[in-house]
Amino acid sequence: MRYLFLILFCLSSINTYAQEEWLISNIKTESDFLNPRDIIPLVNEDTKDIVLFFTNRKVVFGKLYNQNKALIGSINNIKIPKKGKVIIGAIYNNDTYTLFFSNTNKTHFSSVSINFITNKFNITEDLNIKLDKEKIVEFLVRKNKIHLLTVSKKNDVLKTLTITEKGVIQSFEYDLSKENIVNNIDQDYPLYPLLFGNPSYSTIEIINNNVPNSLEQTNAITKLYLNNNTLTITSNLFDKSTYIISLDLETNTYNFQNIINTGFNESHRGANSNSFIYNDKLLTIYSTLDHLSFSAYNLKNLTLLKTFQINKEDKIDFKNTPIIQEGGEFDNYRELEKNSKFLRKITQSKIGITAYTKNDQLIITLGASKEIAGNNFAMVNFGLVGGIAFGLLTNNLYNYSQTKSTRISCLFDDNLNHIKGHIPLNDFDKIQNFKQDNNAFNNPNLQTLFKYNSSYLLGNYDKKNGLYSLFKFDF
Numbered sequence: 163m164r165y166l167f168l169i170l171f172c173l174s175s176i177n178t179y180a181q182e183e184w185l186i187s188n189i190k191t192e193s194d195f196l197n198p199r200d201i202i203p204l205v206n207e208d209t210k211d212i213v214l215f216f217t218n219r220k221v222v223f224g225k226l227y228n229q230n231k232a233l234i235g236s237i238n239n240i241k242i243p244k245k246g247k248v249i250i251g252a253i254y255n256n257d258t259y260t261l262f263f264s265n266t267n268k269t270h271f272s273s274v275s276i277n278f279i280t281n282k283f284n285i286t287e288d289l290n291i292k293l294d295k296e297k298i299v300e301f302l303v304r305k306n307k308i309h310l311l312t313v314s315k316k317n318d319v320l321k322t323l324t325i326t327e328k329g330v331i332q333s334f335e336y337d338l339s340k341e342n343i344v345n346n347i348d349q350d351y352p353l354y355p356l357l358f359g360n361p362s363y364s365t366i367e368i369i370n371n372n373v374p375n376s377l378e379q380t381n382a383i384t385k386l387y388l389n390n391n392t393l394t395i396t397s398n399l400f401d402k403s404t405y406i407i408s409l410d411l412e413t414n415t416y417n418f419q420n421i422i423n424t425g426f427n428e429s430h431r432g433a434n435s436n437s438f439i440y441n442d443k444l445l446t447i448y449s450t451l452d453h454l455s456f457s458a459y460n461l462k463n464l465t466l467l468k469t470f471q472i473n474k475e476d477k478i479d480f481k482n483t484p485i486i487q488e489g490g491e492f493d494n495y496r497e498l499e500k501n502s503k504f505l506r507k508i509t510q511s512k513i514g515i516t517a518y519t520k521n522d523q524l525i526i527t528l529g530a531s532k533e534i535a536g537n538n539f540a541m542v543n544f545g546l547v548g549g550i551a552f553g554l555l556t557n558n559l560y561n562y563s564q565t566k567s568t569r570i571s572c573l574f575d576d577n578l579n580h581i582k583g584h585i586p587l588n589d590f591d592k593i594q595n596f597k598q599d600n601n602a603f604n605n606p607n608l609q610t611l612f613k614y615n616s617s618y619l620l621g622n623y624d625k626k627n628g629l630y631s632l633f634k635f636d637f
Contacts, residue, residue, distance in 0.1 A: 180636040181596060184619065185231045189216065190628020192223045192238055201608045201621060203554065204252045204259060207306070212614065213259050214630070217242070222261070226278045235278030243272035243287050250301040251308040253326065260327045262308055268298040275327050289329045296321065299357060300366055300386055302393070304411065311393070318343070318353040322411060334414040338407070341418045346402045359383035359399040371440060374518050374588045376561040377531035377569065380438050381514030387439050394439060401435040402426050404446055423448040424469050425455030434509045440517040443467070447528055449509045456515075456528055458578050468578045474502045480580045481570040489566030498568070507568040520586045524576060529569025555611040555618070559590055589637050593620060602631070
C-alpha cells in the first residue's frame with residue numbers, strides 16, 4: 163500500500179517547471195579570508211537588485227547584483243556592531259543597505275549601513291530604543307521598515323515600534339485591558355503569558371502564507387500573520403478558545419475576537435487544539451483520544467462555515483492520503499491503519515494545521531509533529547528572526563523537510579467541499595527533489611532560499627571551487 167500510494171502521489175503530481183543555474187559568484191578569496199558562516203540575501207524591490215551578505219560573528223562582506231545578474235558592487239570587511247548578536251532585519255535606501263541587530267536578550271539594538279557606491283559603511287552602536295517593562299514578541303519587515311512588536315509585562319498592552327537607521331520613527335500602543343481573556347475554567351488571564359504560553363512548544367512563529375508551511379511551524383501556540391497594514395495574532399494556549407487579535411499598523415486601532423473551539427467539552431482531559439489562518443478562513447482543530455473536530459470559520463465575522471469529524475471507530479471520508487507517520491528514527495515512513503493511533507499520537511504531541519493552494523485546490527493537512535535531529539541547512543549564525551523579515555525562506559524549507567509528523571492530507575475546493583484525488587506536489591516538494599538529485603547539495607554550505615519576483619532562488623556554496631550558485635525555480 164505504501165509504495166502504491168507513493169507511486170500514485172508522484173505520478174499525479176508531475177508538473178513541468180523551469181529550473182536553471184541562474185547566477186554564479188566566485189567568493190573563494192573572501193571566504194578563505196573571512197570564513198563566512200551564514201548568508202543574508204536582500205532584494206531591492208525598487209531596482210530589483212540583489213545583495214548577498216556573507217557573515218560571521220564579527221564581519222560581513224557583500225556582493226551587489228543587478229536584475230541582469232551583473233556584479234555592480236562589492237565590499238569587504240564590514241564590521242558588525244559590538245553588541246550585535248542577532249540579525250533582526252534589513253532595509254534599503256537607494257544605494258545604501260542597512261542590517262539591524264539586537265543583543266541576545268533583545269534589549270539593545272544597533273545597525274550597520276553599507277553603501278556600495280562609496281564602498282563605505284557606518285555603524286550605529288546604539289539606536290536608543292528603550293523598552294519600559296516590555297518584552298519583544300517578534301521583529302517584522304514591512305514596507306522596507308523594521309517593526310518591533312512588544313507586550314507589557316504588567317498591563318495588557320501591545321506596542322509597535324517602527325525603526326529605520328535613524329531609530330524609532332513611529333510607535334503605537336494597543337490597550338487590550340478591557341478585553342475578556344480567560345483560561346479553560348473562565349478565570350481572567352493576562353495577555354503577556356497568553357502570548358508566550360507553554361515553554362514545551364514552539365511558542366511564537368511568523369507565518370508566511372505565500373509558501374508551504376510545515377506542521378513544525380504551524381503547531382506554535384502563538385502565530386503572527388502579516389497582511390498589508392494588518393498584523394494578526396492568534397493564540398491557542400488554552401484548548402477551550404482561539405484568540406484572534408488584529409492590529410492596524412498605521413493607527414492604534416485593533417480588533418479582538420475569540421471563539422470556543424468546536425468539540426470542546428469541560429469534561430475532556432488531555433485534549434489538544436490549534437488553529438491556522440489561510441486567506442479569509444480561520445481553521446481550527448480540537449482533538450481528544452476518541453474524537454477530532456476540524457472546523458472552518460469566516461475570518462471576518464467568525465461565522466462557522468463547516469465542521470469535519472473524526473471518531474475513533476469510523477472511516478475518515480474526507481482524507482486523500484493514508485494516515486502517515488514519517489520521519490521516524492528507524493522507519494522513515496509508516497501508514498497507520500487505526501484512527502485510534504492517529505488520535506493518540508496527535509493528541510499527545512504538538513498538534514497543528516497547514517493549508518496551501520495548488521492547481522486551484524485547497525490542500526489541508528491535519529496532524530502533529532516534532533523536529534528531526536540533523537540539519538540540511540546552515541541556520542543563521544546570529545539567530546533566525548523569522549523568514550518574513552527578509553523574505554528569507556531557508557527555515558521554512560528546512561522545517562518542511564526535517565519534521566517528524568503524523569498526519570493526513572485532504573483536498574477541498576474553495577467552498578470546502580471534499581474533492582477526490584491525489585495530493586499534488588507543492589513547490590517545496592519539487593525543490594527538495596532537486597536537492598536530492600543534485601550532488602552539489604550532498605554537503606550543503608551557506609544554503610539559502612528566497613523569493614525573487616515570482617521565482618524561488620536556492621543558494622549553495624561549493625567550497626572546493628569557491629563558487630556560490632543561485633538556482634532559479636519557476637513553478
